[in-house]
Amino acid sequence: MTDVPTTPASAEELRAEIVSRYETLSKRLKQIARYILDEPNDIALETLAVIAERCGVQPSAIVRFAKSFGFEGASQMQRLFRDGLLSNNAALGYSERVRQLDQTTSAQDAEPANLLSEFVEGNSLAIQNLLQTVSGADMRAAVDLLMAADTVHVAGFRRSFPVASYIAYSLLQAGKRTVFIDGVGGLGLQQVHAIGPGDLLIAISFHPYSEETVAVVNAAKAHGGRVLAISDSLVSPVAKPAEHVLQIREAEVRKFRSLSASMCLAQALVINFAFEATRTDGKARDGVGT
Amino acid sequence: MTDVPTTPASAEELRAEIVSRYETLSKRLKQIARYILDEPNDIALETLAVIAERCGVQPSAIVRFAKSFGFEGASQMQRLFRDGLLSNNAALGYSERVRQLDQTTSAQDAEPANLLSEFVEGNSLAIQNLLQTVSGADMRAAVDLLMAADTVHVAGFRRSFPVASYIAYSLLQAGKRTVFIDGVGGLGLQQVHAIGPGDLLIAISFHPYSEETVAVVNAAKAHGGRVLAISDSLVSPVAKPAEHVLQIREAEVRKFRSLSASMCLAQALVINFAFEATRTDGKARDGVGT
DNA sequence: TAAAGAGTGGAACATATATTCCATAGCGTG
DNA sequence: CACGCTATGGAATATATGTTCCACTCTTTA
Numbered sequence: 082m083t084d085v086p087t088t089p090a091s092a093e094e095l096r097a098e099i100v101s102r103y104e105t106l107s108k109r110l111k112q113i114a115r116y117i118l119d120e121p122n123d124i125a126l127e128t129l130a131v132i133a134e135r136c137g138v139q140p141s142a143i144v145r146f147a148k149s150f151g152f153e154g155a156s157q158m159q160r161l162f163r164d165g166l167l168s169n170n171a172a173l174g175y176s177e178r179v180r181q182l183d184q185t186t187s188a189q190d191a192e193p194a195n196l197l198s199e200f201v202e203g204n205s206l207a208i209q210n211l212l213q214t215v216s217g218a219d220m221r222a223a224v225d226l227l228m229a230a231d232t233v234h235v236a237g238f239r240r241s242f243p244v245a246s247y248i249a250y251s252l253l254q255a256g257k258r259t260v261f262i263d264g265v266g267g268l269g270l271q272q273v274h275a276i277g278p279g280d281l282l283i284a285i286s287f288h289p290y291s292e293e294t295v296a297v298v299n300a301a302k303a304h305g306g307r308v309l310a311i312s313d314s315l316v317s318p319v320a321k322p323a324e325h326v327l328q329i330r331e332a333e334v335r336k337f338r339s340l341s342a343s344m345c346l347a348q349a350l351v352i353n354f355a356f357e358a359t360r361t362d363g364k365a366r367d368g369v370g371t
Numbered sequence: 372m373t374d375v376p377t378t379p380a381s382a383e384e385l386r387a388e389i390v391s392r393y394e395t396l397s398k399r400l401k402q403i404a405r406y407i408l409d410e411p412n413d414i415a416l417e418t419l420a421v422i423a424e425r426c427g428v429q430p431s432a433i434v435r436f437a438k439s440f441g442f443e444g445a446s447q448m449q450r451l452f453r454d455g456l457l458s459n460n461a462a463l464g465y466s467e468r469v470r471q472l473d474q475t476t477s478a479q480d481a482e483p484a485n486l487l488s489e490f491v492e493g494n495s496l497a498i499q500n501l502l503q504t505v506s507g508a509d510m511r512a513a514v515d516l517l518m519a520a521d522t523v524h525v526a527g528f529r530r531s532f533p534v535a536s537y538i539a540y541s542l543l544q545a546g547k548r549t550v551f552i553d554g555v556g557g558l559g560l561q562q563v564h565a566i567g568p569g570d571l572l573i574a575i576s577f578h579p580y581s582e583e584t585v586a587v588v589n590a591a592k593a594h595g596g597r598v599l600a601i602s603d604s605l606v607s608p609v610a611k612p613a614e615h616v617l618q619i620r621e622a623e624v625r626k627f628r629s630l631s632a633s634m635c636l637a638q639a640l641v642i643n644f645a646f647e648a649t650r651t652d653g654k655a656r657d658g659v660g661t
Numbered sequence: 662t663a664a665a666g667a668g669t670g671g672a673a674c675a676t677a678t679a680t681t682c683c684a685t686a687g688c689g690t691g
Numbered sequence: 692c693a694c695g696c697t698a699t700g701g702a703a704t705a706t707a708t709g710t711t712c713c714a715c716t717c718t719t720t721a
Contacts, residue, residue, distance in 0.1 A: 103606040107668060111606075118605055119620070120466055126416075126453055129709060139670050144710060156677090156709065163416050166456075196646070197510055200639040201502055205495045208631065212491055217484025224483060242540065243533035247630065250532065337642050340537065341498065341631040349490040352627050353483055397698060419679060429700050434680060444680065446707095 088151035092121060092165030095158070098150060106149075112136055113146045125162035129155055199334050204341035207332035211342055214328045220353060222325050226309050227257070227354045228361070230281035234306070236262040236297045237285035244285050244311070244343045251351040255358060262297060278305035285311040286319045287331065287338065298322055311343065378441035382411065382455030385448070388440060396439075402426055403436045415452035419445055465500045465620065472496070477625070489624050494631035497622035501632055504618045510643060512615050516599050517547070517644045518651070520571035524563075524596075526552040526587045527575035534601070534633045535575050541641040545648060552587060563587050568595035575601040576609045577621065577628065588612055601633065 089095035099114050106114055116136035117124055123132055133140040140155075147158040227233060233252055237245025242263075249261035260275060276282060282301040286294040295318045301308055302322050310323035313330060320326040329346055332339040379385035389404050396404055406426035407414055413422055423430040430445075437448040457464040476489045517523065523542055527535025532553075539551035552562045563586075566572060572591040576584040585608045591598055592612050600613035603620060610616040619636055622629040 100605050100611075104611075109669065115604060115606065122457065123466070126457075128707080130707090140709070141671080141711080142669070145669090154710065167412055167416065195507075196643050197505065197507070197636070197639040198502055200635050200642075201498050204631070204635045204638075205498050208491050208495050208498070212488055215487060217482070217487070220483035220487055239540065243537040243634070246536060247533040250529065334638075335642065337638070339635075339638055341494070341635045341638075344533070344634050345490050345494045345629075345631045346487075348624075348627070348629055348631075349487045352490075352625070353486050356486070399699070418677080420677090430679070431681080431701080432699070435698090446679070 092162050109142045110146050121162050125166045203332035203334045204339050207342040208345050210330055224353050224357050226281055231279040232258040234260045234276050234282045236294055238291045238293050241285040244347050248347050255355040276301045276304045276306040280306045282306050282308045284319045287313045290318050382452050399432050400436050411452050415456050493622035493624045494629055497632040498635050500620055514643050514647050516571050521569040522548040524550045524552055524566055524572045526584055528581045528583050531575040534637050538637050545645040563590040566591045566594045566596040570596040572596050572598045574609045577603045580608050
């Protein structure tokens with residue numbers, strides 16, 4: 082038992098100790114270490130059996146862990162976290178805690194923490210607004226376009242680039258033939274020539290709509306491809322020619338337009354497709370089997 | 372046993388019930404009632420024996436109390452307070468909420484409409500949790516690292532690629548010398564050689580931490596550069612060697628890890644930097660002007 | 662490839678903790 | 692003042708929970 086000479090005296094101390102000794106721990110002990118760092122509340126409130134199950138480990142392993150950090154048993158370690166829990170918020174009664182919660186989102190000035198909370202609030206709202214602008218039917222239609230496509234091409238530049246790259250990467254992961262039109266080396270428009278009938282272009286573009294994207298959309302249409310647009314308006318230059326549009330109203334914090342909502346929609350779309358694809362695969366195989 | 376027909380379903384409900392029935396209680400039961408109203412945390416966290424001693428009562432009296440309020444035993448009453456402790460504290464309840472969301476959603480089908488709203492909810496929670504895992508001081512420190520850096524290098528592959536590309540793009544927009552280590556053409560590690568002392572590497576990486584990113588981080592340290600890590604754990608291979616870590620707990624919907632929270636943090640970081648940069652610029656000019 | 666060692670799972674065990682039960686004390690009422 | 696009823700304390704019991712131990716596995720090393 083490679084225990085540390087001095088037993089940690091507070092939850093913080095223990096966390097620090099875990100971080101520094103992490104590399105020297107065995108597989109299971111690492112597993113537990115991560116869990117403790119991630120969910121100190123669980124350690125404080127749940128029983129060993131529950132904790133053990135949640136991090137996929139035997140209760141005895143947790144005891145071993147505690148001992149290797151100088152505790153007499155797992156219970157002593159738990160006590161540490163319970164105490165921490167209380168001293169962090171217990172002085173406050175209920176009403177005070179609720180008030181504290183409100184304050185985190187309301188105060189305004191350009192200090193780092195507050196800026197973050199503005200983004201948190203703004204993006205959170207924008208994401209929830211997705212449910213208003215995108216219906217289940219829209220999603221269904223978008224997934225159908227994906228399912229029907231031979232090859233999927235994805236285009237998005239500047240601010241939309243991250244979203245486009247995410248979609249392209251994930252579709253590839255899901256086993257779909259995908260081409261990411263990334264414009265590297267000025268190939269932007271050349272890559273478009275690969276689009277043919279039966280292919281789908283996913284075009285992502287927001288307010289000042291980049292010329293490249295618009296050009297790619299038009300080229301895709303010219304080659305007989307179909308287009309799914311992700312944009313902020315139904316009448317934007319990328320949305321107008323498209324077979325289908327998923328509309329997003331992004332958060333705007335201090336004049337900077339955000340991206341979280343777009344990412345959220347992108348994920349929902351791609352994973353929806355992945356589910357649909359495996360489901361259909363299964364059916365196809367079943368059909369052959371009989 | 373004068374029990375109430377309906378068992379309270381939340382700590383708040385129980386408190387209200389206690390207040391209204393207070394006068395009808397016997398001496399000991401009043402004693403306990405007062406204690407519960409005063410120290411709900413104790414009820415949540417301590418053992419019956421401890422609670423009993425603290426309010427000068429026998430453990431059995433507490434059991435009687437619980438039963439007279441419709442509980443099966445004192446333990447059920449304690450559970451109520453524990454749950455309340457978590458759900459009233461945004462700070463503490465994240466994983467608990469996620470677990471609940473997980474349960475309510477895993478039952479339903481992966482239908483397009485459902486899936487979108489699952490993502491909406493999950494990401495919304497994850498974004499709000501950012502305020503817990505990254506403090507104002509963390510943001511400040513990260514911005515300081517950016518300010519002090521000569522050139523900023525940004526690395527993130529696979530799932531983290533979109534976030535990295537966003538950061539790199541935005542920093543460039545903000546006028547910072549920035550290099551995006553995108554690994555195109557297998558240049559990944561070669562690009563690292565450009566990192567020198569006085570430079571900063573922003574490394575973004577989540578659970579199965581890609582080898583490339585880890586390698587880049589180590590190389591950066593070897594060249595005397597500083598490292599800012601954006602990761603999901605303090606003990607991840609990219610976080611350990613870093614000067615500073617911004618920790619993110621991403622949403623996980625149907626086993627797929629999300630990205631919205633990362634994007635949100637990335638934006639907050641970059642824009643924070645942009646504000647700080649212009650502010651300092653202004654001061655510098657003022658200084659020269661006088 | 663075999664041997665030694667550390668790490669691990671799971672059942673057996675010990676302990677802590679909640680709950681029940683009953684004898685008795687306290688209190689109101691006839 | 693005595694009777695009966697409710698409330699109470701505390702010991703006995705049941706249960707839940709933590710801990711130990713040992714056989715087995717997986718690594719490492721010679």
